[in-house]
Amino acid sequence: MSKSAAKKIQAIRGMNDLLPSESPRWQFFEAKVRQLMQRYGFDEIRTPIVEQTALFARSIGEVTDIVEKEMYTFDDRNGDSLTLRPEGTASCVRAAMEHGLLHNQTQRLWYQGPMFRHERPQKGRYRQFHQVGVETFGFEGPDIDAEVILLSARLWQELGLSAHVTLEINSLGSAEARAAYRDKLVAYFEQHQDVLDEDSKRRLISNPLRILDSKNPAMADMLNNAPQLMDHLDEESRTHFEQLKAMLDASGIGYVINPRLVRGLDYYCRTVFEWTTTALGSQGTVCAGGRYDGLVEQLGGKTTPAVGFAMGIERLVLLLETLDLVPDEALGGCDVYLLPMDESVTVTALTLAETLRSELPTLRLQLHCGGGSFKSRMKKADKSAASVAILLGEDEIAEQTVTLKFLRDEREQQRVPQAELANQLKDLVSH
């Protein structure tokens, strides 16, 4: 490379490349998710990653941290204010409304993709991160709340994570009850201004319910005497919550009721829940969601009950990696390595490889390319993780055979007629 004064261009802070050594874990996770969604009868929806800024301002809440200081917002060439989506629910609601999916019908949707928030990166938290989300529309009763929670619980089971995550649930009450409680709480906190720390004073405006969750011991007494959310639930929400608990009990799903569990986004009401883990440091929430019955109306649609959740893929993949839960066979590699022994047989090897791929569509066959000594070719076969190397040289070509060499066990290598090769390799294709 020439000596250039140009600065090295690197990835944007907090936006990561997903390298080949990592991608199999993601694929493993994504495959499980896709399969699961099908099993539960959820349909995939894909929406653009850019939306009008107003969509997020109106749905997430004007005074939330996300909208106030974490959005990637910019002006389009025609002057419109656009924003890289910081979460998936708003886009999903917008798209569903826009295409009439909510008109006199119910929906069970899921999505997956990148989200963007301008936060200080740390373990399990990045500026471009990825979520899988589920959104359901048109179901009023607690059965759908239970259904989406059970769906998430089954995913942990499928992934081997069940023992490592905990379900916390709470109810925020109806939008009216929540608003009334909020006012009451703010009034209470204002009477105790002298005890409030800096963070809490700020939250008094942005998210007063969050103050209840403060870890500051100096405020513990004051918080314990604060009005309780549970005491201010409206009757319908109370019933809804009781029924949900009964359904979870009947399903054998363990949970903890956390009266201080408050979601950060404005649109939640009634049921809220969170799956957390202690294995990831301070970013322990791995999946979170709840009911948002008012959002569709808030965005200009007909009143439509809705429940959903989102999970952070980075966090879950990190968890899978930490706990070593991705099976070896999911971690990539190939089954066989086809190796021409010198330059003179390159073309034959190439055509043989294509023949085998046609005959065995699921066989993972890597063809040696790039020349090199025989020794280096063998080394690459070894590195490839293939269990079998197919050696092709002048002798083999002369008699229309190949040499099968077993790289991972003690079996003698053998000559096999090319016509029988596909048949011999079948056993390697168990997937």
Place this chain on the structure above:
RNA sequence: GUGGAUGUAGCUCAGUGGUAGAGCCCCGGAUUGUGGCUCCGGUGGUCGUGGGUUCGAUCCCCAUCAUCCACCCCA
């Protein structure tokens, strides 16, 4: 946005005010058609970047960028 730690080879890391080393990886050889183990050799660094102090800075000072951890926030 706040606080702390760290930036030396592709990776993991030593190290010194007189412009650098190990292990792993990679390449070649010992082994003309047999990988893994062993041995030998080799490629590869403007010591994150820019300034300052100094005869001289990878080392000391300042700034900046990046990464990591925590706070905040959140998935």
